[in-house]
Amino acid sequence: MCLAVPGRITAMDKAWATVDIMGVESIVSILLIDKPELGDCILVHAGCAIQKINEAYLAYLQEVFSELLDEKV
Amino acid sequence: MDTKRLITCLMEDIRKKTASELNLMEVCGTHTRAFFQSGIREMLPPSIRLLSGPGCPVCVTDEACIDAAIALLKEKDIHLATFGDMLRVRGTHESLSDQFGKRGNVSIAYSPLDCLALSKKLSGRQLVFLAVGFETTAPSIALAVKLAKENGIGNLSFLMALKRMPPVLHHILAAKRNRLHGIICPGHVAAVMGARYFSFIAQEYAIPAVICGFEAMDMACGIYMLTRQCNGQERSSLRNLYKTCVGDEGNATANKLLQEVFEVDEASWRGIGRIKDSAYVLSSRYKDFDALNRFCIRLSNPLPKSGCSCGDVIIGNILPYECRMFEVVCRPQNPLGPCMVSSEGSCAIYFNNGRVPMK
Numbered sequence: 196m197c198l199a200v201p202g203r204i205t206a207m208d209k210a211w212a213t214v215d216i217m218g219v220e221s222i223v224s225i226l227l228i229d230k231p232e233l234g235d236c237i238l239v240h241a242g243c244a245i246q247k248i249n250e251a252y253l254a255y256l257q258e259v260f261s262e263l264l265d266e267k268v
Numbered sequence: 269m270d271t272k273r274l275i276t277c278l279m280e281d282i283r284k285k286t287a288s289e290l291n292l293m294e295v296c297g298t299h300t301r302a303f304f305q306s307g308i309r310e311m312l313p314p315s316i317r318l319l320s321g322p323g324c325p326v327c328v329t330d331e332a333c334i335d336a337a338i339a340l341l342k343e344k345d346i347h348l349a350t351f352g353d354m355l356r357v358r359g360t361h362e363s364l365s366d367q368f369g370k371r372g373n374v375s376i377a378y379s380p381l382d383c384l385a386l387s388k389k390l391s392g393r394q395l396v397f398l399a400v401g402f403e404t405t406a407p408s409i410a411l412a413v414k415l416a417k418e419n420g421i422g423n424l425s426f427l428m429a430l431k432r433m434p435p436v437l438h439h440i441l442a443a444k445r446n447r448l449h450g451i452i453c454p455g456h457v458a459a460v461m462g463a464r465y466f467s468f469i470a471q472e473y474a475i476p477a478v479i480c481g482f483e484a485m486d487m488a489c490g491i492y493m494l495t496r497q498c499n500g501q502e503r504s505s506l507r508n509l510y511k512t513c514v515g516d517e518g519n520a521t522a523n524k525l526l527q528e529v530f531e532v533d534e535a536s537w538r539g540i541g542r543i544k545d546s547a548y549v550l551s552s553r554y555k556d557f558d559a560l561n562r563f564c565i566r567l568s569n570p571l572p573k574s575g576c577s578c579g580d581v582i583i584g585n586i587l588p589y590e591c592r593m594f595e596v597v598c599r600p601q602n603p604l605g606p607c608m609v610s611s612e613g614s615c616a617i618y619f620n621n622g623r624v625p626m627k
């Protein structure tokens with residue numbers, strides 16, 4: 196439950212964003228990140244964006260996290 | 269050079285240059301799992317022992333907190349929501365899943381923010397969120413508390429069991445029995461709090477620490493950095509290898525929110541005991557949202573369960589399979605202790621990965 200997962204903002208509505216997290220859409224609070232924009236890559240934990248990350252890192256993290264999540268029992 | 273070859277080179281270098289035995293602690297259960305999965309654990313020389321740390325919130329939530337949640341369900345007719353991993357953790361006598369089966373008034377929440385909508389659906393019935401986690405989870409819980417207050421949600425409160433990482437690390441590092449030579453810090457805690465949050469490890473205890481991500485190369489580099497410092501090739505310091513996610517100062521907005529909504533207090537850790545300043549509790553401004561206050565429930569003083577050695581596992585004194593209950597009576601399907609419950613609990617990780625004893 197401590198894993199923060201990487202995703203990309205695909206839509207925004209005030210304090211909330213739709214985020215594509217490895218192909219799954221989630222509604223996430225964007226109140227805790229600075230100047231969120233459409234297309235931003237973010238780390239998401241427990242329904243909140245907790246950090247922005249860069250584009251290149253998104254793909255790299257997605258690969259790692261999908262492996263980790265697949266393993267989850 | 270591809271990643272696999274690079275990792276092999278790093279491991280060869282570690283093997284050549286590490287003469288003495290080194291105990292390295294990965295604080296976070298996600299790292300424990302990733303070390304198994306990436307194969308790094310098996311590639312390490314026998315002199316390097318990886319020990320699991322106290323970074324799984326499910327494992328450290330004490331019996332009194334589960335007992336309080338069960339008392340709320342039984343005596344106050346509330347609806348309880350929490351993260352799924354918490355359901356099978358036992359209090360003194362039973363777990364939340366026992367109540368879930370009997371009453372159906374327990375919900376699994378993916379996020380504490382889900383409680384804002386759920387509280388409306390319950391049409392006036394009181395909803396309590398069992399708030400567990402570390403600094404990574406604390407901002408979303410703080411946000412849920414703040415939004416509940418701002419929106420005047422009168423039927424939502426929080427059973428607080430949030431923990432802070434530095435005090436438990438101080439507790440482990442300052443102990444006489446401590447035999448750790450280096451620490452692998454939880455990257456996602458650092459993403460919120462900033463890299464500096466962990467600088468005390470090298471400064472106060474003169475052992476190296478690294479902040480690294482969860483990719484094999486990151487973790488191999490993390491161990492490489494630690495061993496270089498342990499071998500005296502470099503001075504002991506905190507190295508941040510997770511720079512894309514972790515800045516020195518962390519997330520300023522989240523930190524401001526944590527300061528507004530929470531205060532620091534003593535907490536009871538399962539199997540470890542009470543640790544000063546290791547809890548986030550609601551600040552006076554948000555005390556109305558404290559479930560214990562609202563429902564006049566007192567935390568019990570549970571007797572430690574005999575047989576389970578989780579307390580020793582999560583401070584690195586023993587490895588999971590060194591507990592005499594491991595596999596024999598304690599398994600993920602029927603966990604005796606909390607380290608066997610969560611997929612990020614050390615005992616469950618060792619069980620699910622064929623235990624792979626350290627050489």
Ligand code: SF4
Pocket residue numbers: 575576577578579581588591592593594595598599603604605606607608609615
């Ligand atoms: S194997 Fe079970 S009983 Fe032993 S420490 Fe782990 S969780 Fe506790």
